Amino acid sequence: MESIPTTLPPADALRQHDQHGRVVMVTGASGGLGRLVALGCARAGATVVLHGRVVRKLEALYDEILAARAPEPTILPLDFARAEAADFANVASALHAQFARLDTIVHTAAMLGSLGPLEHQSFESWVALLRVNVAAPMGLTRVLLPLLDRAPDASVVFTLDSRGIEPRAYWGGYAVTKAGIAALARELADEWENRSNLRVNAIVPGPIRSPLRLQTHPGEDPARWPPPDVLVPLYLHLVAGQTKAESDALIDAQAWLAGAPCAASLRP
Numbered sequence: 001m002e003s004i005p006t007t008l009p010p011a012d013a014l015r016q017h018d019q020h021g022r023v024v025m026v027t028g029a030s031g032g033l034g035r036l037v038a039l040g041c042a043r044a045g046a047t048v049v050l051h052g053r054v055v056r057k058l059e060a061l062y063d064e065i066l067a068a069r070a071p072e073p074t075i076l077p078l079d080f081a082r083a084e085a086a087d088f089a090n091v092a093s094a095l096h097a098q099f100a101r102l103d104t105i106v107h108t109a110a111m112l113g114s115l116g117p118l119e120h121q122s123f124e125s126w127v128a129l130l131r132v133n134v135a136a137p138m139g140l141t142r143v144l145l146p147l148l149d150r151a152p153d154a155s156v157v158f159t160l161d162s163r164g165i166e167p168r169a170y171w172g173g174y175a176v177t178k179a180g181i182a183a184l185a186r187e188l189a190d191e192w193e194n195r196s197n198l199r200v201n202a203i204v205p206g207p208i209r210s211p212l213r214l215q216t217h218p219g220e221d222p223a224r225w226p227p228p229d230v231l232v233p234l235y236l237h238l239v240a241g242q243t244k245a246e247s248d249a250l251i252d253a254q255a256w257l258a259g260a261p262c263a264a265s266l267r268p
Contacts, residue, residue, distance in 0.1 A: 004249050006261045011233035015241035020045035022240060023099045025076070027140070028109030030057035032210040033159070033228045037106055040232040041239060042070035049095065049102075051076040051109065074098065080109060080136035081128045088136075092143040101150035104239045106157045107137045107181075112212060113173050126173040133177035138184055148198060157238045158185045158202040160250075165204060182250075189248040189266035199247035201238045202266060205231055206254035230257060 008014065024041045028034035030052035042048045042065045050073050052058045058075045065073050078087060095102055111132035113125050141156060148154040163171045164178025185202040192198040207225045231253050248266045255262035 004246055004263055004265050006263050008234070008237075008251070008256055008262055010259065011230070014233050014237040016044070016233065016236055017240040018045055019236075019240050020071075022046040022103040023049065023095075023101065024104040024106065024239060025049040025051060025095075025102060025140075025144070026106045026108060027051040027080075027137070028107075029061060030054055031108060031110075032212070033205065033208070033231065034106075034108035035061055036229050036232050037108060037235045038073075039065065039068070040236050041104075041106075042073060043068055044236060044240075045071065046103075046239075047071045047099070048073040049076050050074065051078060053077065053079045080132040081111065083131070083136060083139070085139060088139040088143045091140065092147065095144070095147055099147075102144055102147035103151045103153070104155045104157070105141060105144060105148070106159075106235060106239065107140075108159045109136065110159070110161075110178075110212065111174075115170050115172055115174070117170060118172065121172050126176075129173035129177045130180075133174070134180040134184070137181055141184075141188070149195075152197055153199070153240070154197055155199045155201070155239055155242070155247075156188065157235060158182075158200075160185070160202050160204045162204055162206060185250070186266045186268075190268070193248070193267060196244055199238075199242060199244055200266065201242070201247055201249045201251065203231070203234065203238070203251045203253055206252065208253075226257060 024046040026034050026038040029038040029050040038048050050058050055077045111129055113129045160182050161178040163175040164182050167175040188200045208228045209222045209225045210228050249263045250266050252262045
């Protein structure tokens with residue numbers, strides 16, 4: 001079995017394909033990283049389905065994409081903390097009626113919850129974290145798989161966290177749920193190994209100048225970390241540009257930025 005490459009070219013050398021004709025869903029598109037990925041896909045020609053919780057933020061991004069003369073996006077407001085299986089089924093029905101297929105899902109939506117000792121965390125907050133960070137990505141990917149299967153080159157990209165890979169004290173339900181989504185990515189890589197039109201990858205962004213980093217490390221100087229837009233070429237490469245033989249990768253984005261070995265296989 002051919003192994004994936006352990007290194008990736010720098011941003012200016014990564015294969016970037018024209019995305020005209022592709023339909024790309026970005027969850028958490030109103031957030032820091034999700035917004036930039038959505039804009040990048042739109043500017044590359046994709047029709048982007050913008051998921052988020054706050055309608056006014058999605059509408060602002062919609063207007064920004066139109067101002068860039070990119071294809072008209074679609075807005076998908078949905079609160080993952082409250083979504084039920086029927087809501088995800090409705091999303092699949094709507095996308096099937098509008099596009100008949102889906103080429104990519106980029107999962108960036110995440111909920112941090114509260115950090116601190118376990119005894120200071122509530123059961124209800126953990127349930128909300130499980131819904132947003134694990135159940136929603138699973139629920140969406142499951143119901144959208146028939147649409148992905150219609151695409152000749154479909155891609156699912158998960159956004160992980162180093163605390164899900166190496167949990168530490170006081171990271172609570174956030175670390176546990178990020179470990180859960182890492183497990184889901186590994187399961188799908190194994191299940192889709194012999195499905196030539198389906199690719200799955202996972203990115204660990206590491207410290208970037210994002211709203212989430214400001215929440216978890218409020219005492220840091222944000223200038224210490226790279227801006228999130230430096231990761232957009234990596235996401236775009238995984239959306240359209242990567243081959244099937246190179247997929248099933250767990251990518252350390254900070255190592256990639258440093259030009260070091262950065263990728264390991266998601267499969268056992």
